[in-house]
Amino acid sequence: MSQPFTLPGSYKKWTYALLGLGAVAIIYGLISFHPFSHPHGEDVSSTRFWAVMLQNSVFWLLVVNASMFFICATTLAMGGWQVALRRVPEAISSVVPILGVIAFAILMFLVWGDRHDIYHWVDKEAVKHDKILTGKSAFLNPVFFTVWTSITIFLWWFLGRKMRAMSLKTDQDGPMDYETGKKWVFKNTVWGSLFIVFFALTVASTIPWLWLMSIDAHWYSTMYSWYTFASSFVSGMSLVALFIIFLKNRGQLEYVTDEHLHDIGKFMFAFSVFWTYLWFSQYMLIWYSNQPEETTYFIQRLGTAEKAGPYKGIFFFNIIINFLCPLLILMKRGAKRNWGLVTFMAVLIIFGHWIDFYQMVMPGTLHEKGQLMPFEFGVALFFIGLIMWGTGRYLEKNSLLAKNHPFLKESMIHHT
Amino acid sequence: MAGGIKKFVVACFDDEKVLFPAVKNVRKAGYKIHDVYTPFPVHGLDHAMGLRETSIHTAGFIYAITGTTTALSFISWVFTNDWPLNIGGKPHFALPAWIPITFELTVLFSAVGMVLTFCYLCNLAPFVKKHVFHPRATDDLFVMAIECTDKTDDAEVQNFLQQAGATEIKVESAETGWWIGRYDREQKLYRD
Numbered sequence: 040m041s042q043p044f045t046l047p048g049s050y051k052k053w054t055y056a057l058l059g060l061g062a063v064a065i066i067y068g069l070i071s072f073h074p075f076s077h078p079h080g081e082d083v084s085s086t087r088f089w090a091v092m093l094q095n096s097v098f099w100l101l102v103v104n105a106s107m108f109f110i111c112a113t114t115l116a117m118g119g120w121q122v123a124l125r126r127v128p129e130a131i132s133s134v135v136p137i138l139g140v141i142a143f144a145i146l147m148f149l150v151w152g153d154r155h156d157i158y159h160w161v162d163k164e165a166v167k168h169d170k171i172l173t174g175k176s177a178f179l180n181p182v183f184f185t186v187w188t189s190i191t192i193f194l195w196w197f198l199g200r201k202m203r204a205m206s207l208k209t210d211q212d213g214p215m216d217y218e219t220g221k222k223w224v225f226k227n228t229v230w231g232s233l234f235i236v237f238f239a240l241t242v243a244s245t246i247p248w249l250w251l252m253s254i255d256a257h258w259y260s261t262m263y264s265w266y267t268f269a270s271s272f273v274s275g276m277s278l279v280a281l282f283i284i285f286l287k288n289r290g291q292l293e294y295v296t297d298e299h300l301h302d303i304g305k306f307m308f309a310f311s312v313f314w315t316y317l318w319f320s321q322y323m324l325i326w327y328s329n330q331p332e333e334t335t336y337f338i339q340r341l342g343t344a345e346k347a348g349p350y351k352g353i354f355f356f357n358i359i360i361n362f363l364c365p366l367l368i369l370m371k372r373g374a375k376r377n378w379g380l381v382t383f384m385a386v387l388i389i390f391g392h393w394i395d396f397y398q399m400v401m402p403g404t405l406h407e408k409g410q411l412m413p414f415e416f417g418v419a420l421f422f423i424g425l426i427m428w429g430t431g432r433y434l435e436k437n438s439l440l441a442k443n444h445p446f447l448k449e450s451m452i453h454h455t
Numbered sequence: 456m457a458g459g460i461k462k463f464v465v466a467c468f469d470d471e472k473v474l475f476p477a478v479k480n481v482r483k484a485g486y487k488i489h490d491v492y493t494p495f496p497v498h499g500l501d502h503a504m505g506l507r508e509t510s511i512h513t514a515g516f517i518y519a520i521t522g523t524t525t526a527l528s529f530i531s532w533v534f535t536n537d538w539p540l541n542i543g544g545k546p547h548f549a550l551p552a553w554i555p556i557t558f559e560l561t562v563l564f565s566a567v568g569m570v571l572t573f574c575y576l577c578n579l580a581p582f583v584k585k586h587v588f589h590p591r592a593t594d595d596l597f598v599m600a601i602e603c604t605d606k607t608d609d610a611e612v613q614n615f616l617q618q619a620g621a622t623e624i625k626v627e628s629a630e631t632g633w634w635i636g637r638y639d640r641e642q643k644l645y646r647d
Contacts, residue, residue: 323551323552323554323555327543327552329544372508454498454499
């Protein structure tokens, strides 16, 4: 159909610039924060290093993994509209193994390196004298954490790779007739549903408990996993939108029109509202029942009526950019079809949920000493660079159009 | 509030593929399409007919804002001013507790408001019967009604529609206006 897409030089320049800046930040952190020593007294810089690494690796891993969720969910729903742009989320999800290995290494270091400044529950002495943590120890223990984390990252990679491989294979196999197409769709649906089921067992339940909620080991919330999922999915859709707009600007993705962008915009809008719904449900129930073991989570962030907490500003800023802005700006039909505005909102949403993860990780680890300095942003840039690198590699290597997908026609005539 | 009796040329089509070019040609020829009745929603027909984008969502937004304002102002007036109660030691101005009700009223106002607006725009109300141009419009035919003025030569219009591929053409008179065509008075048209 079209000759293979080559990334423009500016894309590569930006990728390497971001990777370079990020590497500088990480090296700076490695040298001046002494990350391999334990924090003593007032000096919490080693905790800061690992907290930032945890926040970024988990956040960006969940964001890229969300695009495979998008593919599988639309596959299961027999959706056809996304086929014209399907290679974009595929490309993004091809970064899962890279970020997965990084996140795995960081998590393993935290758990086996005895970092109880991050995960209080790895401190065996403390758990022994703590009734709540002893009660949770069947779940919150290093062995289970390791086993489940490795299975999770492996299966995300494996099932995702299977979905990508099936899609790429259609490029070689040539056009399908009705019967082959039917078989292919069925097979695709089976693998997609396996991914969805496993996704529900991980992102929508256990993984946020283990990786993030266990920072506040005594506290728990039944909303937490959904909340994390909503955060990562809405940022994942925003990332897909950004790549689509980038490719469209380079004259690629000929069948992607305003209609497709409109639907992506709807996802960004709807899941921003869904995120708020979960945010509020979590907050209101705790505020209403007002039990000390539950309110401690919000006191660490918001503070009390007498004394404002250190994260109060970020806490409300979070609501403004993740709820009010998408709600008011993306509500209009014209806004979701405006490529410039969608670009702006996508960047804002990704940034907003990065901040959201920041306020999920920092108060429990650094308490009032959390910072938002060039180091924090630098590490984020490193991960963005990695995503750009991996996604770009996939986009260059493979055709941008799944041209033999049985539902392609449906996508070409898509109309909202 | 009837707007008088008007004459319509009614043409039936049995295929979307014929209907779309016909709509285009009829508009190009300068005839006024009163409406096209279809058994199911046809994508893109509104664009082909040159109908403007609906603004019902703007109305919905305004109703929603009204709902939000009503809920928040009423609850806050009741709980801080009119009848302050101590509920579980919470402050009188307890915003989080009001959000669910505010949300409900927002949705209620916007939903009910939009339904009523929709009915108004479509001239629908209890006991008002719409004039049916062709009974098969709800079954398997696409029915186009062209409004005739005093200067319209209906024979010419019929001829034109025949060329455009209509399977059945007839001329009907129907009452127009705000409550267009009350079915129960169909037999007693003023002009007959």
